[in-house]
Amino acid sequence: MLLYNLQFFAADGPGGEKTEPATEKKLSDARKEGQVAKSKEVGNALALLSMFLLLRIWVGSLGSSLMGLFSDFYSRIPQAIVNWNGYLPQRDMLLLFRRLLLSVLTILAPVLAVTFLVAIVSDVIQIKWEVTGKPLKPKFSRLSPINGFKRIFSVNALVELVKAILKIGLLLYISYSYLKDKVPYIFWLYDISLLQAVQLTGQLVIDLGIRIAIVYIFIAAADYIYQKVKFSRDMRMTKQEVKDEYKQQEGDPQVKSKIRQRMQEASRRRMMQSLPQADVVITNPTHYAVAIQYDASVADAPIVLAKGEDYMARRIKEKAREYDIEIVENKPLARMLYANVDIGQAVPPELYQAVAEVLAFVYHVKGKV
Secondary structure: OOOOOHHHHOEOEOOOOOOEOOOHHHHHHHHHOOOOOOOHHHHHHHHHHHHHHHHHHHHHHHHHHHHHHHHHHHHHHHHHOOOOOOOOOHHHHHHHHHHHHHHHHHHHHHHHHHHHHHHHHHHHHHHOOOOOOHHHOOOHHHHOHHHHHHHHOOHHHHHHHHHHHHHHHHHHHHHHHHHOOOHHHHHHOOOOOHHHHHHHHHHHHHHHHHHHHHHHHHHHHHHHHHHHHHHHHHOOEOHHHHHHHHHHHHOOHHHHHHHHHHHHHHHHHHHHHHHHHOOEEEEOOOOEEEEEEOOOOOOOOOEEEEEEEOHHHHHHHHHHHHOOOEEEEOHHHHHHHHHHOOOOOEOOHHHHHHHHHHHHHHHHHHOOO
16 A cells, blocks of 8 residues: 555645635735736836937937036046156045046936836836835745755746847847948048037937837836736635635634624523513414513613524523513514514514503503503
């Protein structure tokens, strides 16, 4: 005899194959963990396109600003080394380069700011805004060499590699097809001024960048669809997982049944404890029993203290006999009271007349009238 576990033959481990769509709770938990259907390519494509479009509009002013900056920079170099006595004045040169870097960043700040803003907006559009710090927490499972090899040689890693190769190949083809007809412009750079050369080079780079960005948007759209489909597939659950989650949210049906049973038992005990205060028990006579109390100092209308069906009806009648409470048979009234009036509620106005006749009869028998 060979012992074996049938779960080893399951497609996705214990619980069977993951065929059920993810529940709202699982998606919410995954969102808190930072697991979302997001394509990085969307942000890259939109940021790239916005940057080159802004540069195209602003290229003239940008070129003039950079040319003026470098002219000013080179004019300051002799002043920085005027006191050179066989050694390089590093402090002055470092200060000069820091000023140059700060000036370049100031000129490029609008382009960088717009690019950064577009990247943020693209993420918000894809996954909405919800800040979570859980993805920043260290996970020791990532330090495992076995898990690392699994990630490297996984299907997802292979797909990412194919995507990268296709992107590089497509972008190289676009660059080649655009620049092959612009080779004569490169030789013009030797015969034109520096400002014209910068403007020509910038125009070529910006036109090529816009073309690459437009194609990149289509790549990003395809990648976004792929990420959505992949995330939906990864979030699938087994039927057992769905059942377990339902139990966690709604509670175990057996536990809930026991709670309801205990609540009903407590309600019956309270009902039977208040039964001695009743004036009359109206019966069906065998199926229903309803105990009525009328106290003008407590309420303006008679109140149902207890009611029951079959077994509980017999218990109520037994207690009524024990406490010498009058039992009156009235089939229609007993059914109406049992079906329409809850314990502790007053008798509705449409039943006043019928209940009053019963109470009058009981008071007459008891000699209270």
